[in-house]
Amino acid sequence: MRVRVRPVALPGLNPINGPTPMGHEYCGIVEEVGSAVKTIKPGQFVIGSFFASDNTCPHCRAGYQSSCQHREFVSTAQAPLLRVPLADGTLVATPEVPSADLIPSFLAVSDVMGTGWFAAVAANVKPGATVAVVGDGAVGLLGVLSAKQMGAGRIIAMSRHAPRQKLAREFGATDIVTERGNEAVARIKELTKGIGADSVLECVGTQESMMQAIGSTRPGGAVGYVGVPHGVDLDGEKLFYAHVHLHGGPAPVRRFLPELIDLVWKGKINPGKVFDLTLPLDQVAEGYRAMDERRAIKALLKPQNQGNGRQEINAT
Numbered sequence: 001m002r003v004r005v006r007p008v009a010l011p012g013l014n015p016i017n018g019p020t021p022m023g024h025e026y027c028g029i030v031e032e033v034g035s036a037v038k039t040i041k042p043g044q045f046v047i048g049s050f051f052a053s054d055n056t057c058p059h060c061r062a063g064y065q066s067s068c069q070h071r072e073f074v075s076t077a078q079a080p081l082l083r084v085p086l087a088d089g090t091l092v093a094t095p096e097v098p099s100a101d102l103i104p105s106f107l108a109v110s111d112v113m114g115t116g117w118f119a120a121v122a123a124n125v126k127p128g129a130t131v132a133v134v135g136d137g138a139v140g141l142l143g144v145l146s147a148k149q150m151g152a153g154r155i156i157a158m159s160r161h162a163p164r165q166k167l168a169r170e171f172g173a174t175d176i177v178t179e180r181g182n183e184a185v186a187r188i189k190e191l192t193k194g195i196g197a198d199s200v201l202e203c204v205g206t207q208e209s210m211m212q213a214i215g216s217t218r219p220g221g222a223v224g225y226v227g228v229p230h231g232v233d234l235d236g237e238k239l240f241y242a243h244v245h246l247h248g249g250p251a252p253v254r255r256f257l258p259e260l261i262d263l264v265w266k267g268k269i270n271p272g273k274v275f276d277l278t279l280p281l282d283q284v285a286e287g288y289r290a291m292d293e294r295r296a297i298k299a300l301l302k303p304q305n306q307g308n309g310r311q312e313i314n315a316t
């Protein structure tokens, strides 16, 4: 019943200048709460997301908890214990402490599932729609699952890696496109009788992936972009003539936690399948290596101090 955390990084894209605490995806059992905490109780199994939020300010009430006026980034989750600020606003408890087989899915809900879901919401996925997903990392794959859950009629996953293509199909992809850039756009057009997709989920964050997403979208369609941009520079004229809706940003995972927890609890979705490697916390570096070398989609880390009464989350 111990937490863990995904190593999240875009290898090589974020410069690191010294020892840096990492990890922003987590779930676990509350050990202790601060005196101001009203609803979260010790012993509860809880899930939070990468931004702590009060869930009461105008931005939170509008459903944008990741832009909360009092947000705090949770960045040290790869640890035996974690302090979560704004606990009442940030954490959502499961109905009971879940069985071990559900933990990977609850861990996924904390970020990658919530982010893939937001990409689908931002891309305005509707029942029967044609959806394309750029990116076959955990977020992209769970974007496929989200689009399926929202009733998409056709889901085109862009992937070159066989294990990821397989999981994409398992999550609901109907077509796989292996091309990239302009060739990928041409392939999407070909698959959609020259029209383009109604909704495109951009889950990478590079110039190429963003232009691929915009180019694959039909006029009037929508791009939901959740890949953290690295060097993305949009051409105003291309954007003007593309005629697409753009919406994205850091996913307000907190908005979706109650619904996603319910779907996992009832066995309707199994996003934990993206974890294809489980490691003890002290082998976190191997988790990053495996992901970097595409040997793993995503690593689940387990803290070692099990059975000594310590639990993972220290909500304050």
Ligand SMILES: [Zn+2]
Pocket: 053, 054, 055, 056, 057, 058, 059, 060, 061, 065, 067, 068, 069, 070, 071
């Ligand atoms: Zn707020």
